[in-house]
Amino acid sequence: MEIGELGLDIWRIYMIKSLSSELVQHILEGIKLDRCGNPEINANRVKIINGVIHSFVQVQDYKKNGSLKLYQELFESPLLVASGEFYDNEASKLLQTCTVSKYMEEVIKILDDESKRAQKFLHTSSLWKLRKQCEDRFVNQRLDFIYSECKDMVSQEKRKDLRNMYIILKPIPDNLKGQLIQTFLDHIKNDGLETISTLSGENIHIQFVENMLKVHQKYQELIADVFENDSLFLSALDKACASVINRRPSDRQPCRSAEYVAKYCDTLLKKSKTTEAEIDQKLTNNITIFKYIEDKDVYQKFYSRLLAKRLIHEQSQSMDAEEAMINRLKQACGYEFTNKLHRMFTDISLSVDLNNKFNNHLKHENIDLGINLSIKVLQAGAWPLGPTQVVIPFAVPQEFEKSIRMFEAFYHNSFNGRKLTWLHHMCHGELKLGYLKKTYIVTMQTYQMAMLLLFESCDSMTCRDIQSTLQLNSETFQKHLQSLLESKLLNANSESLEGNTKVELNFDYSNKRTKFKITSAMQKETQQEQIEHTISAVDEDRKLYLQAAIVRIMKSRKVLKHNALIQEILSQSRVSFTPSISMIKKCIESLIDKQYIERTPNSGDEYSYVA
Structure with missing residues (x-):
């Protein structure tokens, strides 16, 4: 020392x-x-x-x-x-x-x-x-006293008190802060449910998204101001918003959030007076709500159908905005989610080129069709045309025959081996009416146009003659004829549109507008039918997705326990939806019946892949 x-x-x-x-x-x-x-x-x-x-x-x-x-x-x-x-x-x-x-x-x-x-x-x-x-x-030994007014402070959003509570609770273990976080979560949930419970009217989808955005932004700002953007409180906000957005009104009614968010996008992307900067901002905000949706496959189904309508009927405000939205969805859910949407876009741009080539071909051959024609060629696998892919019988008017025949010849010459199916019920055109005091240009559907063209050579016809000439089934015939009668372009001598009921041109027709559109004959499913049809289509897609996932998993693992297989399937499908255990079990049984997999002998809860 x-x-x-x-x-x-x-x-x-x-x-x-x-x-x-x-x-x-x-x-x-x-x-x-x-x-x-x-x-x-x-x-x-x-x-x-x-x-x-x-x-x-x-x-x-x-x-x-x-x-x-x-x-x-x-x-x-x-x-x-x-x-x-x-x-x-x-x-x-x-x-x-x-x-x-x-x-x-x-x-x-x-x-x-x-x-x-x-x-x-x-x-x-x-x-x-x-x-x-x-x-x-x-703090720790006085938690009961501190928490005694926690509920009131949260419900009344007393920022100063909540900030003080956060400051003194921040250093203590997370499990002891649980009561404040849970109270805050319940408050957001109640506020969210109250906000969406009073929605009504035609613009319910706009109200739903914008009200939920207000709730999210309000509490996001409160968390930043009071809780210093603490991850525990941000997580509580996410859980509360997800709970509200994915809430089902009852066990029998599906959650309609995915439908509302898709329709909100449709409203923004359709032609309107809104500026592009405004649309872009609203679509960016919309993704915030989209991320909370559990059934993203339901959203995709609704979105793709609405996108198809916009593209086919040329209702999009801007193709750049459409593409930007698809890219946002791609960032949120991956390429697989937007693959078909990209293919729909590709079809529209290819159709523009194809029309230009067809018109150049006609000029080169010096052929005059007599009508202006614009055709969209769509891939059957990419477009969600649903039951409309079932072709309705229809005798094409002779005015269209030459054009259709010429295009088919040109197309088959360019693309050998492809089959064209004409979806006349999705087509529309402009018809010039020259028999009245004023000349009118009317936009209408193909079937309506075909009916009016029959009156080129006569002033009146019976319902039986019109229907037999055009070879339309009764439902389609009555729906489209009714719309022409409602528009007053035609008159009938009886309300019953059958057999010998006489239909004639209305020579006294007049309209302030010289250019207008007849829309009432568009194939209208009721809203409930549309939703039911979309949900059933999603269910079918889910079964196929799950069966494919099971086969992929079993092919790589060869042998797997029942619970391990369930967990693998849940983790793979989480991106698009959360399947019910009963649906997974049905898919497993279906694959056993199809002999893709089998139960391992001497083991009740193990499966083997059948090579």
Whole structure:
């Protein structure tokens, strides 16, 4: 031992050890007086107390290990015990005189004062221990009192009180903060449900998305302002929004959020007076709500159908906006999700080129069709045309025959082996009416146009003649003829559109507009039928998706336990939807029947892949 170290050791033994109890007692009393705000503890006294406390460390500084042992045993342990008792007494006094709001303010002040005091007197190793002691006595042991007004503070959104509560609860373990987080989550959920419970009218989809965005933005701002963007509170916001958005009105009714969000996009992307910058901002905000939707495959089905209508009927505000939206969906859900949407886009751009080539071909061959023609060639697998792929019988009017025949010849010459199916019910055109006092240009569907063209050579016909000439089934015939009667272009001598009912041109027809559209004959399913049809189509898609997933998993694993297979399927399908266990079991049974997989012999809950 060196001479300096020997001197320090003698000081420790004969000075500090022999005077330790009295010395420590005086230091603790000095710290207590400082806590009580006694003016005796001036800067000079603080310097003396600080010097004595630090001498407990300095006297053993020469030791490589355990240099704080003397300080901890002699001074730190008694200090923590004495401080704990002092904090207990102070907390009890505050409880008797303060409201929860005032108590939290006082605790924050005490915690701040104690931190400054610890830095003023103590060795740095004691700072966090004293802070923990203070938090334990004032917060952890008084949680019931602090939480007693938590529900009111959250429901009334008292920001100052909530901020104070967060400050004092922040350092304690997460499980103890659970009550505040759960109360906050329930409040957001109730606010969200209240917001969407009163929705009504035709614009329910706009109200739903914009109201939910207001709720999300409101609480996101509150979390930033009050809870310092704490991940636990952001997670509570996500859970609450997901719960509200995916809530089913009842067990028998499906959740309609996916449909509303898709229709909201449709409203924005259709031609309107809204600026592109506004549309872009709203579509970006819309993705916030989209991310919470669990049944993303339902959204995709609705979105693709609405997109198909916009593209076919040329109703899009901007093709750039359409593409930007698809790219947002791609970022959120991956390429697989938007693959068909991209193919639909490709078809439209290819159709533009194809029309140009066809028109150049006609010019080159010096052929005049007599009508202006624009054709869209769509891939059957990419477009969600649903039951409309079942072709309705129809005798094409002779005015269209030449054009159709010429295009088919041109197309088959360019693309050998492809089959064209004409979807006349999705076509429309402009017809010029020259038999009235004024000339009118009317946009209408193919079947309506075909009916009016029959009156080129006569002024009246019976319903039987019209139907047999065009070879339409009764439902299609009546629907489209009815729309022409409602528009007053034709008159009938009976309300019953059958057999010998006479239909004639209305020569007295007049309209303020010389250019207008007849829309009532568009194939209209009721809203409920549309939803039911989409949901059933989604169910079929899900079964095929799950069966394909099971085969892929079993092909790579060869043998797998039932529960392990269920977990694998759930993790793979989570991106698009969360399948029910009963649906997965049905798909497994179906694949066993089809002999893709089999139950492993002598094991009831294990499957084997059949090569």
